[in-house]
Amino acid sequence: MNSPTQSPADSRLLRDLNSFLPAIRAKLDASSSWSGDRVIDRAADHAYERLACRDSLIASDTRVRYLVALHRFAAPGLRTAMHDHRYPIAVLPMACTGGDDALLYRMPWECRADGQVLQAGVLDVRAGIPYAIGAPDRIFHAVHSVAPHLSLVIADASSAPRREARLPSTALQEPAATALRQAATEALDRLLRVRARGLRNSMREDGVHACRRLER
Amino acid sequence: MMLAVMQVLIGLGLVLIVVLNKQIHALRAASQVMQTEAMARLDRLEREIAEMRVVLGLPPRATAHHWERDNRSDGPFD
Numbered sequence: 257m258n259s260p261t262q263s264p265a266d267s268r269l270l271r272d273l274n275s276f277l278p279a280i281r282a283k284l285d286a287s288s289s290w291s292g293d294r295v296i297d298r299a300a301d302h303a304y305e306r307l308a309c310r311d312s313l314i315a316s317d318t319r320v321r322y323l324v325a326l327h328r329f330a331a332p333g334l335r336t337a338m339h340d341h342r343y344p345i346a347v348l349p350m351a352c353t354g355g356d357d358a359l360l361y362r363m364p365w366e367c368r369a370d371g372q373v374l375q376a377g378v379l380d381v382r383a384g385i386p387y388a389i390g391a392p393d394r395i396f397h398a399v400h401s402v403a404p405h406l407s408l409v410i411a412d413a414s415s416a417p418r419r420e421a422r423l424p425s426t427a428l429q430e431p432a433a434t435a436l437r438q439a440a441t442e443a444l445d446r447l448l449r450v451r452a453r454g455l456r457n458s459m460r461e462d463g464v465h466a467c468r469r470l471e472r
Numbered sequence: 473m474m475l476a477v478m479q480v481l482i483g484l485g486l487v488l489i490v491v492l493n494k495q496i497h498a499l500r501a502a503s504q505v506m507q508t509e510a511m512a513r514l515d516r517l518e519r520e521i522a523e524m525r526v527v528l529g530l531p532p533r534a535t536a537h538h539w540e541r542d543n544r545s546d547g548p549f550d
Contacts, residue, residue: 263512264512264515264516264519265508265511265512265515271515271518274515274518274519274522275518275519275522275536276536276537277522277523278522278523279536279537283539289539295550306549308549309542310541310542311539311540311541311542312539312540312541312542313537313538313539314537314538314539314540315536315537316536316537316538317536321540323542323549325549327549341549341550342549342550343549345549409549411549421550422550423550448523451523
């Protein structure tokens with residue numbers, strides 16, 4: 257793919273992110289499995305908080321090894337530079353407060369090859385609608401924040417990273433690490449509740465349609 | 473007379489080949505669309521089942537994954 261995708265039909269990363277959400281939610285209850293950091297991006301003159309899982313998530317069918325983390329971008333007005341990632345990633349954006357579908361950030365992206373920009377665009381990233389960047393060697397992106405948000409990220413670490421880490425970090429001290437884990441848990445719970453409500457409503461509508469068909 | 477009949481038959485045969493070829497291409501395209509739609513529907517159903525397990529308080533599917541201790545701390549996501 258030469259662009260970020262929001263279609264699970266086109267992305268194994270997105271399919272795996274969706275199917276592993278309950279497992280990641282359950283894992284958040286195990287406090288000892290997570291470590292908190294403050295990551296500093298000097299180029300963008302900002303910092304964000306990262307809650308990284310100490311364990312990798314292994315998909316049984318494909319044996320793909322996923323690293324799992326939650327990032328909190330609490331500061332308003334964040335505008336990162338265009339950057340790449342070390343691994344193929346899938347991202348589930350979540351609102352710090354408020355409901356599903358809220359616009360959280362605008363994401364300019366470019367597909368580059370041999371120093372040339374082949375394609376470019378801007379994706380409106382909304383709460384609860386995940387996207388994947390399956391080709392981190394070609395896809396570069398930036399984040400122009402609209403609202404404070406959290407990102408649940410899984411990274412396919414089956415292969416070696418394509419470059420060294422570039423952002424320094426310092427360990428989060430307590431009680432900040434626990435507060436971050438609680439905020440991430442609440443955001444994911446809220447998102448799953450909203451989705452479940454939508455699912456129940458659509459099932460109810462399906463039932464009503466089925467009854468009407470039977471009455472005819 | 474024979475020659476005229478032969479020419480008509482060959483002409484009809486060519487028309488038949490062109491029509492059948494178009495039909496095959498149309499069927500191929502339709503089956504591709506159906507396959508894509510079926511994949512998307514399957515993805516939706518799998519996601520909804522996983523979310524319903526959370527709503528119902530059921531554990532995630534046991535065979536789908538496992539966790540392995542890793543302890544990487546080199547900023548894998550930057």
